[in-house]
Amino acid sequence: MEGKKVLVTGGAGFIGYHLCSKLSSFTDNVTIYDNLSSGTMQNVKDVPKAKFVKGDILDLKTLCEQPKQDLIYHLAAQVVVGYSMENPLADFETNAKGTLYVLEKARKDDAKVVFASSAAVYGNPTVFPTPESYGFHPFSCYGLSKVVGEQYCQMYKEQYGLEVVITRFANVYGLRCHGVIHDFLDKLAKNPDKLEMLGTGQNCRDFVHVSDVVEALLMLGDRKDVNGEVYNLGLGKTTSVLELADMILKILNLQNRTEVTTTGVSWQGDVTKIWFDITKAKKELGWTPKVTLEESIKEVIADRKIKV
Ligand SMILES: NC(=O)c1ccc[n+]([C@@H]2O[C@H](COP(=O)([O-])OP(=O)(O)OC[C@H]3O[C@@H](n4cnc5c(N)ncnc54)[C@H](O)[C@@H]3O)[C@@H](O)[C@H]2O)c1
Numbered sequence: 001m002e003g004k005k006v007l008v009t010g011g012a013g014f015i016g017y018h019l020c021s022k023l024s025s026f027t028d029n030v031t032i033y034d035n036l037s038s039g040t041m042q043n044v045k046d047v048p049k050a051k052f053v054k055g056d057i058l059d060l061k062t063l064c065e066q067p068k069q070d071l072i073y074h075l076a077a078q079v080v081v082g083y084s085m086e087n088p089l090a091d092f093e094t095n096a097k098g099t100l101y102v103l104e105k106a107r108k109d110d111a112k113v114v115f116a117s118s119a120a121v122y123g124n125p126t127v128f129p130t131p132e133s134y135g136f137h138p139f140s141c142y143g144l145s146k147v148v149g150e151q152y153c154q155m156y157k158e159q160y161g162l163e164v165v166i167t168r169f170a171n172v173y174g175l176r177c178h179g180v181i182h183d184f185l186d187k188l189a190k191n192p193d194k195l196e197m198l199g200t201g202q203n204c205r206d207f208v209h210v211s212d213v214v215e216a217l218l219m220l221g222d223r224k225d226v227n228g229e230v231y232n233l234g235l236g237k238t239t240s241v242l243e244l245a246d247m248i249l250k251i252l253n254l255q256n257r258t259e260v261t262t263t264g265v266s267w268q269g270d271v272t273k274i275w276f277d278i279t280k281a282k283k284e285l286g287w288t289p290k291v292t293l294e295e296s297i298k299e300v301i302a303d304r305k306i307k308v
Pocket of ligand 1: 010012014016033034036037038040056057058074075077078094118119168170171172173
């Protein structure tokens with residue numbers, strides 16, 4: 001990484017912040033390119049060594065005016081499944097067309113691209129744990145726009161000789177994250193007597209800590225032998241939302257106090273179970289996720305200084 005020019009689209013977001021922090025310890029040439037639609041200035045300020053460009057990936061001119069890069073991590077995206085079902089056009093613009101624009105920038109620079117895709121490309125899998133070879137079965141517009149992004153990456157590799165790597169993330173969490181863990185903690189901070197969860201609580205997710213994902217992203221940015229490859233990045237375990245709630249209540253010593261209820265209905269496009277087969281990343285990269293779900297819930301709770 002030393003000396004490399006690295007651009008991170010979506011670098012002001014949750015995963016982008018953690019990636020840029022780590023990258024900045026290896027190179028002084030990190031650029032965060034983000035329109036701040038969901039990312040924050042705080043995340044940018046907390047990586048003082050990185051250069052920040054407030055820009056949209058859909059603004060091809062500004063994107064291409066950035067100095068020549070060696071490596072582009074493409075993380076910028078519309079990330080909300082429910083939003084993608086209500087706004088399929090906007091989701092397509094950012095995730096599909098936006099990825100194509102980032103690939104154009106990479107083609108101009110002859111830069112390597114590491115693309116952040118998602119478990120959503122598998123839809124509702126019938127094979128568990130799900131390997132990369134399961135193929136595309138998207139169940140939401142978000143999943144479909146990520147499939148399109150992946151396919152464009154492969155097209156640019158085949159037709160223009162671009163170096164690309166695709167990573168499919170399971171549910172990434174850790175400090176500064178959004179999503180179900182923070183949602184539960186917010187609700188419990190407001191009212192420790194009651195926890196209402198969306199859906200049935202039976203839905204299962206593969207929760208992987210952001211530090212493990214960042215470690216894999218750094219490896220993939222550096223390695224020469226991963227061109228065109230696709231890697232699942234998850235913990236390789238599955239946990240139901242009810243089990244997750246139990247874990248949180250136990251850690252907070254609330255298990256005999258909080259009444260847990262479910263709404264029964266979820267958002268359109270929500271999937272039943274995510275459980276990644278991570279054998280490929282383990283074997284080929286020597287990557288093993290290290291942080292357990294329990295450890296990192298404790299980390300998030302300690303950081304938020306939650307007292308109930
Ligand atoms: N967090 C997860 O559990 C998870 C799971 C699967 C895949 N992913 C993928 O990982 C990537 C990062 O996710 P995250 O959780 O950090 O989300 P995030 O919302 O925190 O970060 C996304 C960033 O992209 C920026 N952005 C959005 N549209 C943009 C645009 N048009 N131009 C420039 N910047 C734009 C946002 O401002 C934000 O900073 C996304 O591609 C997401 O689809 C995340």
